[in-house]
Amino acid sequence: MGTERPRKAGGIFVARFLAALVVFYVIGALEPVNDHFVVPFTQLVVAATAFLLRSFHQQIAVAGTIIYSPRFALDVRTGCNGVEAMMVLAAAMLAFPATLRSRVAGLLAGVTAIQIINLVRVASLVWLGEHHRRFFDFVHVGVWQSLVILAAVSMFLFWSWKFAERPVQSRS
Amino acid sequence: MRKDLSRVVLKGAIGFLAGLAIWGGLTVPYTRLLASLTEVAVRSFERPAVTRIIPDGSLLLVDRTDVRRTARGRFAVESTDITFNLIVLMTLFAASRRAFSDRNVFGFAGAAALLVLVHVAAVISFVKAYYALSLGAWSAAHYGVVARSFWGAAPYFYSVAGVYGFAFALWWLFRPMNASA
Numbered sequence: 001m002g003t004e005r006p007r008k009a010g011g012i013f014v015a016r017f018l019a020a021l022v023v024f025y026v027i028g029a030l031e032p033v034n035d036h037f038v039v040p041f042t043q044l045v046v047a048a049t050a051f052l053l054r055s056f057h058q059q060i061a062v063a064g065t066i067i068y069s070p071r072f073a074l075d076v077r078t079g080c081n082g083v084e085a086m087m088v089l090a091a092a093m094l095a096f097p098a099t100l101r102s103r104v105a106g107l108l109a110g111v112t113a114i115q116i117i118n119l120v121r122v123a124s125l126v127w128l129g130e131h132h133r134r135f136f137d138f139v140h141v142g143v144w145q146s147l148v149i150l151a152a153v154s155m156f157l158f159w160s161w162k163f164a165e166r167p168v169q170s171r172s
Numbered sequence: 173m174r175k176d177l178s179r180v181v182l183k184g185a186i187g188f189l190a191g192l193a194i195w196g197g198l199t200v201p202y203t204r205l206l207a208s209l210t211e212v213a214v215r216s217f218e219r220p221a222v223t224r225i226i227p228d229g230s231l232l233l234v235d236r237t238d239v240r241r242t243a244r245g246r247f248a249v250e251s252t253d254i255t256f257n258l259i260v261l262m263t264l265f266a267a268s269r270r271a272f273s274d275r276n277v278f279g280f281a282g283a284a285a286l287l288v289l290v291h292v293a294a295v296i297s298f299v300k301a302y303y304a305l306s307l308g309a310w311s312a313a314h315y316g317v318v319a320r321s322f323w324g325a326a327p328y329f330y331s332v333a334g335v336y337g338f339a340f341a342l343w344w345l346f347r348p349m350n351a352s353a
Contacts, residue, residue, distance in 0.1 A: 006349045014341045018314050021337045025329050078332055088336050141194055146259040149336040150188070152263065 016095035024087040028078070039065065042081040045115070049076075050121040058127070067122070071127035074122070079145075082118035085152040086111050092156040099165040106159040110152065117151050180267050187266020195252075203227045203251040209288075210295040223299065234299050239310055249298045249308065253331065254291055257339035261287060264343040279346035286333035290338045297326035 027033055042065045050060045050067055063069040066075045078084065089110045093103050121144045129136045207227040215221035224235040232249040304315040304323040306336070315323070317335040 007199075010345055014344055017344075018337060021333045022329070025333045028332070029325065029328070084332050087333050088340065091337070122338060136299060137252075138196065141256050142195060142259060145256055146188065146191075146263070149260055149340075150184070150263055153340055155262075164351070 013095050016137060017091050020091035020094045021087060023064050024091060026069060028083065028087070033059045038078060038083060039050075041083065042078070045081045045118065045122065048119055049126065052119060052123050053126060058130075060126070067126055069126055072133070074125065074126050075080075076122060080118075080125075081150065085114045085118070085148045085166050088149060089114065089152040089156055093159065096156075096160050097166060101145075102159075102163055102165040106155075106163060109116050110155040110159065113155060114148065114152055117148055122147060180269075183271055184263050184267035186282060187271075188259060188263040192268065194262070195258050196257075199230050199255070199327030200208060200227075200250055202255060203230050203232060206251055206255070206291055206295060210299070213292055213296060214299055225295075225299070232295060234302060236303075236307075247302045249295055251295075254294045254298075254335065257335050258284070260339040261334065261343055264340070264349070268347060270348070273348065275348040279348060282307060283342040283346040286342055287339065289320045290334075293329070294334070296328045297323065297330060301327045320346050 028038060046062055046065055046067050050062045051070075053067075059070055065077065066073055090107055092107050093110075098106075109133045123145065125136065125140055128139055185329070204227040207225045210232070211223060211225040214223045214225070218236075222237045222239075224237065226233040226235065228248075230251050232251055234247045234249065261280070261283055265276060268276045270276060300323040304311055304320045309318070
């Protein structure tokens with residue numbers, strides 16, 4: 001009996017979260033959004049990664065969303081550009097009861113942190129592909145994809161615990 | 173608070189490493205299980221039942237006995253791209269305040285069981301997308317515009333958002349209510 005209400009609230013949160021995720025996915029899959037936001041954003045991620053790797057004296061070239069080193073090339077697509085983690089974070093923050101102000105603040109801070117982590121991910125994968133190719137698939141799928149999403153979930157939990165301002169509810 | 177947080181992070185890190193080891197170690201047998209379950213599920217909606225899903229390492233090879241295989245060979249689904257969210261689920265449950273409490277362990281078992289169904293559904297979506305979009309005239313004859321759009325989008329949704337979203341949603345639903353993580 002005592003856990004009935006939290007369970008129901010949990011179900012509502014999950015339903016809202018999954019609905020928001022579907023909506024974000026549909027928006028992201030629209031051709032104009034993909035062409036004018038997702039692809040340029042991914043190119044920005046690739047350019048930032050190239051800048052980071054060059055600062056460690058790596059020989060790096062860039063063509064669109066592909067990043068080249070002398071012995072390895074990586075095509076960064078949705079799934080490796082951090083957009084997926086941004087979608088999960090945004091959907092969770094949207095589903096959680098909070099004020100618009102705290103949602104926007106949380107999202108800005110979270111997206112920035114996700115992109116910093118993602119920069120390290122893409123740079124490390126290029127380095128791994130160049131120097132330790134046999135570990136690439138395992139680290140790419142098992143380690144980094146999980147870590148980036150766990151980072152997004154951790155940010156949401158921290159935000160919901162410490163910073164999310166509950167909206168004022170009207171009494172009737 | 174800092175002590176609590178470092179304990180959660182430590183438990184989460186242990187859970188992550190355990191999840192990584194289990195996922196990496198069980199990929200091949202789990203791919204076999206996934207192939208069997210998915211084949212049964214797909215064939216139960218087929219008249220006649222023609223789909224064959226053959227496990228090959230971490231790959232799921234898809235065949236239809238009524239369609240001649242093209243020169244391009246068999247369609248294959250990489251199971252690791254579908255199943256790695258087990259690591260996310262294990263990490264989240266491991267980071268719980270009382271990781272080995274009955275409620276947390278049973279919660280994890282329930283969430284993991286549902287995650288298997290999610291994986292089966294994901295493989296089905298890849299198989300149906302292949303049927304709906306990649307078999308030329310046969311696809312056009314058997315799938316309408318709406319069905320082709322739906323099956324075209326479903327596996328992409330799973331790969332981009334669902335693979336993460338379902339693991340998080342299952343943890344949220346099955347975690348003990350007083351979980352700290």
